[in-house]
Structures are given as C-alpha cells and as structure tokens.
Amino acid sequence: MADPRIAVIGGTGAVGTVALRLLRKRGYDDVRVFASARSAGRIIEGLTVEEATPDALAAGDIDVALFSVGTSASRELVPHAVRGGAVAIDKSSAYRLVDGVPLVVPEVNGDRALEHDGIVANPNCCTIPLTCALKPLHEAAGLGRVRVSTYQAVSGAGAQRMDALRREPVDEHNVGVDWSWEGDETEEESKIRAEAQKIMELPDLPISANTVRVPVLVGHAESVWIETEEPLSAAQAEEILRSAPGVQVVDTPTPRDAAQTDQVLVGRIREDRAAERNGLVLFLACDNLVKGAALNAIQIAELILARALV
Numbered sequence: 336m337a338d339p340r341i342a343v344i345g346g347t348g349a350v351g352t353v354a355l356r357l358l359r360k361r362g363y364d365d366v367r368v369f370a371s372a373r374s375a376g377r378i379i380e381g382l383t384v385e386e387a388t389p390d391a392l393a394a395g396d397i398d399v400a401l402f403s404v405g406t407s408a409s410r411e412l413v414p415h416a417v418r419g420g421a422v423a424i425d426k427s428s429a430y431r432l433v434d435g436v437p438l439v440v441p442e443v444n445g446d447r448a449l450e451h452d453g454i455v456a457n458p459n460c461c462t463i464p465l466t467c468a469l470k471p472l473h474e475a476a477g478l479g480r481v482r483v484s485t486y487q488a489v490s491g492a493g494a495q496r497m498d499a500l501r502r503e504p505v506d507e508h509n510v511g512v513d514w515s516w517e518g519d520e521t522e523e524e525s526k527i528r529a530e531a532q533k534i535m536e537l538p539d540l541p542i543s544a545n546t547v548r549v550p551v552l553v554g555h556a557e558s559v560w561i562e563t564e565e566p567l568s569a570a571q572a573e574e575i576l577r578s579a580p581g582v583q584v585v586d587t588p589t590p591r592d593a594a595q596t597d598q599v600l601v602g603r604i605r606e607d608r609a610a611e612r613n614g615l616v617l618f619l620a621c622d623n624l625v626k627g628a629a630l631n632a633i634q635i636a637e638l639i640l641a642r643a644l645v
C-alpha cells in the first residue's frame with residue numbers, strides 16, 4: 336500500500352496533534368483529521384477538521400483510523416470505522432482488555448498486531464514504557480514481582496489540563512490523584528497491572544502500582560522495583576537494557592530529557608537493598624504523548640501496513 340489513507344480521530348487533542356506532527360515527519364501525505372462537531376472547520380497542521388460522524392468514518396475511504404478520543408466516544412465510533420474497512424488503532428481504554436483485541440507495544444509483542452480483527456488497542460501511557468523495560472529483563476531472568484510508582488505529567492489528562500497548567504501559576508504542592516477509583520486503587524493502577532500482564536502474556540505476574548499526577552507538562556516518570564526468578568546483577572540488567580529496542584540507557588532519566596523523543600529513557604539501575612532476593616530498582620522517563628501514545632499507535636499501523644505490502 337504505497338500511500339495509505341490515514342485518519343486521525345481526535346486530531347485537535349493532546350495526543351492527536353502529536354500524531355499529526357509525527358505522521359507528517361514520517362512522510363505520510365494522505366492524512367485526514369476528525370474531531371467532534373465543536374471543532375469541525377478548524378485548521379490543524381494545515382488540515383481542515385471534519386466531524387467524526389458514523390457515516391463519514393464508515394464511508395470506505397480510510398485504511399488506518401488512529402483514534403485518540405475518550406473511551407465512550409471510541410466505543411461509539413470505532414465500530415463504524417471498522418465497518419467501513421479501516422483498521423482502527425484505539426488509544427482509549429475501551430478495547431484494551433477485550434478478549435481477542437490485541438494490545439500492542441511493537442517492541443514487546445508486535446506480532447500480535449497482525450492478529451487483529453479490525454481493532455488494535457494501544458496501551459496506557461505508563462504501561463508502554465514499563466513493558467519496554469520489563470520484557471527484556473523477563474527474557475533474561477524471569478520476572479517474579481513488579482512494583483511501580485508513577486509521576487505523571489498533566490498532558491496525560493488531555494489538552495485542556497495542559498492549557499490550565501500553562502495559564503495558572505504552578506503550585507509546587509499540587510501532587511494529586513485525579514483518576515477515578517476502583518475499590519482502593521485508582522483505575523490507572525489497575526490498568527497498569529492488567530495491561531502489563533496481557534502484553535507480556537504473564538497473567539499471574541504480581542504487579543502493584545501507585546500512580547500520582549505531578550505539575551509537569553509532558554513526560555511521565557516511573558520508579559520500578561523488580562524481583563527476578565534467576566539472579567540478575569545491576570550491571571547485567573544495564574547491559575540487557577542497552578540493547579533493548581525502544582530503550583535508551585542514561586544516567587538519570589528525566590521528563591525534560593524524554594520530552595519529544597521516541598525512546599524510553601531508563602537509568603539509575605541498581606540493586607534493591609530492601610529485596611529478600613534478586614531485587615533491582617530502576618527509574619524511567621518517557622514522553623507520554625509520543626511513545627506513550629501517538630508514536631506507539633503509528634508504529635502499530637506501520638507493522639500492519641508492512642504486512643499489507645507482502
């Protein structure tokens with residue numbers, strides 16, 4: 336497929352605008368942008384925004400539909416794009432845990448993208464970098480347990496929250512928990528566990544997460560504690576991560592350094608002094624709008640488009 340017809344649905348949002356920029360950078364010319372009726376007629380990245388109606392999405396002139404709208408809008412609109420013959424790559428949580436829908440991080444389980452039945456789900460913006468770092472360590476020594484604490488940028492909550500942070504003075508005490516609750520966990524905490532288990536195909540891996548929003552514009556950071564089945568030194572883990580796809584080992588990963596880069600920055604890899612055995616600690620940072628969302632979805636599209644060429 337020489338010039339795939341790509342639609343970005345949610346193209347006025349935090350993730351959608353980054354997707355449009357990345358598509359242009361990667362040389363895609365046949366790109367359309369959709370959003371709600373509120374934005375129809377606006378110009379974004381030189382393209383006129385169209386209203387994402389069921390009929391427009393089902394018209395049969397879209398090969399790949401990159402959805403970055405909220406969960407309820409995805410539930411409503413994705414089936415229409417699929418009905419029209421598009422492959423839908425959805426960044427909301429609507430389909431991530433649905434049986435039979437691949438949940439894909441290309442560096443971790445890219446082959447699964449080719450098993451789609453019209454929909455591929457893009458994982459949560461913390462799960463993507465986490466699994467990029469965990470998978471190679473699992474292959475080397477077997478993961479026994481994972482604990483993660485996140486420090487998540489405001490852009491993870493959308494363009495309006497970014498605008499609010501830009502407008503309002505930064506409150507350095509503004510560390511918060513702005514997700515809805517599922518029992519005594521945030522939904523973000525349970526998503527990280529369930530999605531990482533699905534992507535790595537380790538349904539019984541114990542994972543616990545603590546998610547926190549911090550007053551940073553772009554770039555999620557995560558502290559990660561792992562225990563492995565086999566001994567793995569910090570030096571060995573670092574060596575493995577140096578050759579892991581999508582990962583760049585640095586001394587001290589920060590959101591500032593990760594912003595607008597494609598890589599997951601991983602560093603501060605060391606022995607976990609509190610673990611009973613085989614414990615390591617590491618820190619990572621990743622642009623939540625790039626590899627955490629838009630880039631990951633485009634990479635999934637490229638795996639599927641490459642298959643269409645064979």
Ligand SMILES: NC(=O)c1ccc[n+]([C@@H]2O[C@H](COP(=O)([O-])OP(=O)(O)OC[C@H]3O[C@@H](n4cnc5c(N)ncnc54)[C@H](OP(=O)(O)O)[C@@H]3O)[C@@H](O)[C@H]2O)c1
Binds near residue numbers: 403458
């Ligand atoms: N931000 C992140 O770091 C991140 C990372 C991974 C996944 N995600 C997921 O990606 C999705 C989008 O997130 P975001 O941060 O980009 O949100 P956002 O900045 O609030 O943007 C939402 C986009 O969806 C559009 N939209 C909303 N309702 C719609 C409807 N009924 N029909 C058509 N378009 C509609 C909006 O269009 P209007 O401008 O017309 O309102 C806007 O373009 C969410 O599901 C989110 O969970 C976000």
